[in-house]
Amino acid sequence: MREWGFLFFDNPNFLRHIVLKDIHQLLDFCKRLGPSDCYHSAAYYTNPAVPDMSEKNWVGCDLIFDVDADHLDTPCKKDHDIWICNKCNNEGKGNQPTTCPKCSGKDISKITWICDNCLNTAKKEIIKVVDEFLISDLNLNPENIFITFSGHRGYHIHVEEEKIKKLDSNARREIIDYITGNGVDPTYQGLAQIPGGLIIGPKSDDYGWRGRINKYAVRFLKEADESKLTEIGLTKPKRKLILENREFIVENLSSTNKFIPGVNGISWDVAKLKINDWLKIVEAAVKLYAGKVDEPVTADTHRLIRLPNSLNGKSGFKTELLRRDELEAFNPLNDAQVFTGYVKVKIKRAPRIVIDDTSYGPFYDEEADLPMSVGVFLACKNLADILTNLKQ
Incomplete structure (x- = not known):
């Protein structure tokens, strides 16, 4: 069985070591407690509810890869990512400095944004990892490879193949080294x-x-x-x-x-x-x-990974489950949207965002009537408050 974990809107603590035996128990849990984010372990245990990891009795683990636009060198970051000094309100675009260039303060917040460019860059990386490395070089069965849009800035790969489930952390690091070219002479x-x-x-x-x-x-x-x-x-x-x-x-x-x-x-x-x-x-x-994947995610054989087809609390987007042949045509800014209708929102500030092929913003200290998908996205980013639902 897998371990389950959840985050909530009103509680920063991660609730984990949960056992849910079937889809009905999962749906009942979500209806009762309303989590913002749902996760399950990549690993399988005989005792997943035990808090002590050494007593869970690990029996295997899917092979997981994470590609995130945060870890990729995309030029668009300097255009849409914003940092703000919480001491003097100085702000700038691009990479977050360690200290504010104006007041030398270190309390700096960052607004990490998304656009077609960074999402497409992450998608190209995922395609490269799947096609060039997992299928071509490592000869893994494409039928056992599942891809999810993370619901925010990247993609996950789940390999559910028996011959790799028993690999320990060191073996998984060897796979990462092979994909990233680490140590290639x-x-x-x-x-x-x-x-x-x-x-x-x-x-x-x-x-x-x-x-x-x-x-x-x-x-x-x-x-x-x-x-x-x-x-x-x-x-x-x-x-x-x-x-x-x-x-x-x-x-x-x-x-x-x-x-x-x-x-x-x-x-x-x-x-x-x-x-x-x-x-x-x-x-x-x-x-x-070479491939750009997050080494700690793959090497961690007790990792919790976002539940496919759940919502991401950082965006309100669906964590879309995809097969390889669906990936090229997939556009998360259109295809991962689940909310319909319109809302009135009070926006603190927000860069321009394109959702469902329509551009919104930039916004600064204003109210706006927006599609629910856009309003929820801004609210999940803590950049807006939803005031009321509007009739369509």
Whole structure:
């Protein structure tokens, strides 16, 4: 059985170690107590109600991954995330400072927002993790992989496959390291300088991290400008070589039929780049393009995860359960909405938000008549108070 946990609107404490045996008990619990957020354990226990984790008798755990826009480098954050100093009311956009630049105060609040860009970035990461790593490399059954929109700024993956349920935390960290490229050594993946001075490397159609290193290096060279090449430690002459010969380098690395007799790989000996230059390029490319997942969530074999198809108390959005083939078309700002009707709200302040293809705001110290989905979202963010329901 699973353990259940709940958060409430009027109580900051997490209620957990609950046993609910079926959907009827779950619905009855929610009707009676009205939680803001519902969770269940990824783990299975024989005694889930026991508070002491060592006495719950752990028997297995689903493999869970979390991708959150908070952990992704999205340019839109500087446009819609807001921080406010609670001492002097100074405010700004983008990353929250540790101290207020105006009064040096440390009591700083942050309004973390969502938009199409950050949600789509998180979705692309989830697709990459599922397709490239879980299905292609780890050979997990797609029928056992379930995806949920978290109801806020990201996505969760639930892998319910018997062969992985007994994995301990260390084994799950190994999977995370594989997905994120932590510890990937390009020299063990075929990038080397062989006797005679020729530099060889993997082909784009090689399996696993060999092919990935090639594709990531090509992508990096296509996208990098001079500042990025400087950042990774390439000298000015090498930067000039790359920028002037970009297409030639990319074409050579993208070829899969330029075999070298007796060598497992192709020539990376192009544009007078040395082996150390390639190592810098590959290291930067892996860091940029490898999977971005939250390690503690996957490694924790006692983790509570948000209940699929419940509501997220931070947004009022549905934690939508999805199959892989539904993911591309899914738009949480439209498809995760459950509330209908209209409300009058008193708004303290709020950035612009687009819900159901309609733009609302920005707002500052004003009343507004809004769709219920928008009003609930602002209220969940503690940016507005709902005054009254309105007739449709």
